[in-house]
Amino acid sequence: MIELFNKYRYYVIFLGHGMLLAITMSMIDFNTVFPSLVNKLSDSKVIFGALYSIMLGVPFIFNLFFSHIMRRDQYKKKYLLLGINLRALSFLGMAFFVYYFSIESSAIVVYSLFFWIFVFSISGGFAGIAYLDIIGKVIDEKDRNKFFTYKQLVSSVSALVGGLIIKKIFDLKSLEFPNNYSIILFIAFGGLFLASLLFWLIKEPPSNKQEDVKLSTYFFKEIPAILKGDKVFSRFIVVQNLTGISLMILPFYMVYAKETFQLDNSYIGIYLIFQISGTILSNFFWGRINSKWGNKAVVNLCILFGAIIPIFALIISRFGPSVYSLVFFLVGFVISGRKIGFDQYLLEISPEVERTTYIGINGTLSIFIVILPLIGGTFIEYFGYNITFLLVSIIMFITTYIFREKKQVHR
Template identity: 30%
Template sequence: MRITNYRAFMIHALFLSLTMSFIDVNTVAPAMLTESGATTFHLGLLTAIMVGFASFMQLLFATFIMGLRHKKPALLGGIYLRVAALASLGIFLRNLGEPAAWKIWLILLLIAVFSFSGAWANIAYTDILGGTIEKPLRKKLLTQKQLISSIGLIISSVVVKLVLSYLSYPDSYSLLFLMASLLLLFATSGFWMLKEGEHPVKNNLSLSKRLGMFAQAIRGDRNIRLYLLLVNTSGVILSALPFLVVMANKRYGLDGGRTGTFLLFQLSGSLLATIFVNLFSKGQRYRPLLYFFIVLGAFTPLAALLLLAVPSFYPLAFLLGGASAALLHILTVGILLEISTDENRPIYIGIGGAGALMNIVYPLFAGLLLPYLGFPLVFILSSCYMLIGLYAAKHLDCGTFA
């Protein structure tokens, strides 16, 4: 079962990576919405939906999924709903016509369905991974999965750049989303191989009691409180990255080819960071990587400000941003698996997702304040705020954090 599931996660990682470039939250999605006539508030709401609200919904979803004897049907159901949302978005964009306010809101609604169904599937995914992959293999799986994902993302980013360079809006984005829906459908082939044991049924617990379990876990475990501090400070780098595209569009103007270049550099940074983790990370020691991630993430918005004056160098900011995002993904998933047990893992996943409130608040406030404060001040304040995560990195207490 262990080898079969290992392969299943790898197959899914490959096809998912080919999918996610086509609707990348940091480059493609904000560029598409900008060309649809969106304001900075709409762009902030887009980021809040895809990064913050999607994670927050995991709290509610975890209360249902934790009571299921088998998690695989929930996993597949969530993915199929994502496929439907992407296909609908692609068809809608192909018949978009002239941009209008109601069309922007419909695009945001479809993206919300795509993101929330992904949050549902992620609860089942992480619980199955934690329950069927032995502890010594987890970090190896996460880093190898990230390596495969990075390679697949770079390949698909080349396709994105070609499509955006040679097709005009909205046909270019319509084609990307239709291709993404097809590839995501193929990704489910890996999960049909999954074999999972039966979980104890907890349907006798009411929703209020299950929510009480979340509060009890937060009160009783200092590690989960420090984890929440980490994702609410340094973790907002995910919410900050889309505004790098917005700043470039304000400075240089909209250009599909440039968006593709940003995506390619971002994914190259993700690949380099993953290779770095594989080569230099010793055993299960997460703390040095945490320090490195936080400093790199905090420096990224400042680098974007410095590089903005030289258009040919500006994509390097996305290289740093991609590396930061990859490290955050590896670290947050790995840490959450380490500080949880088979019994409380769905609870901790829900807490980790719903507790990242700043990934909702930050993009909304940034979208509202940018027209008044400007990018330099917002980005400098953001970088200083991210450094608060160093406290959490120093005090997280687990045997594998040394």
């Protein structure tokens, strides 16, 4: 048994962590549960967009700094553990403020969310870099496609368990606001803390030693040289920025549904289950695409789905809240595809010795994502959902052309 564990140690660790993390993140799913919470506290789309700008943008702003610090350190596990535990703490903080202040002063809760989301996001930034770098070191390149597919499948099934828990909590008439959201956030704290414990079992091999470089020199000299010399990577950064616009409106699908149909809480669980079901079923689809045509094809199709969904949401909303569930089913497809395709494509085009550098540059230069949710919230506030959703679709269709226009040859 011990020999078997040692042989598959890293599969057990990463898949086990993925299972616990998926259950945890279902508790505060950022496309269904969290938008519903924020909408409960404030009806301002600008505030909503600002929170999501922090959530999506903060990791990208600080990624260059984090990757610079980590590239000098041969061991990344401590950064991973610190990031995960800070994320768990942010859930605990949100649970406390929601429970104690939601009824008497929802404004205090909203202000606190800006802080806790900042903690959640900045810790996720350096944890994400360390996580991908460790995977790159302990999982052989020839096994990564299989590993990412298995990981996504395990995570999707586990997320479904989390979705059923969410539905059960919202179905309980005895659990009213803010108790229901407080319990959900506390479960998220506990789940994320337990998930972090598995990483103590990792025996991390050292990274290749890199020369210490001052951050200013690193930024002004090395980054432009990499972008100029690697057209594949520079094009990927452009695409990463543009596709962020489809991520921008994912949480607004829930807010749109609540305002269009005047939904009760029961639909939060239903939509989450549809989203997770789409994620699960799409694993087989994306795995097939990846095996047959590679990571680039997965990225291409993800972009195309991102272009179609906003138009689909506007059309299908005419048929009521139940039929509208199909929007979240398709959202699940995109979420799954991005996790399988984008990360693997970045690892595929990143030279091993510069892996953390590439991850950091990609994150930091994806600056458009920082302001997109705020722009989206402001657009919806002043121009409505129809114009905003149609504009997103147009930009995403243009992005599919940009990504496929020229043959890409890695330097």
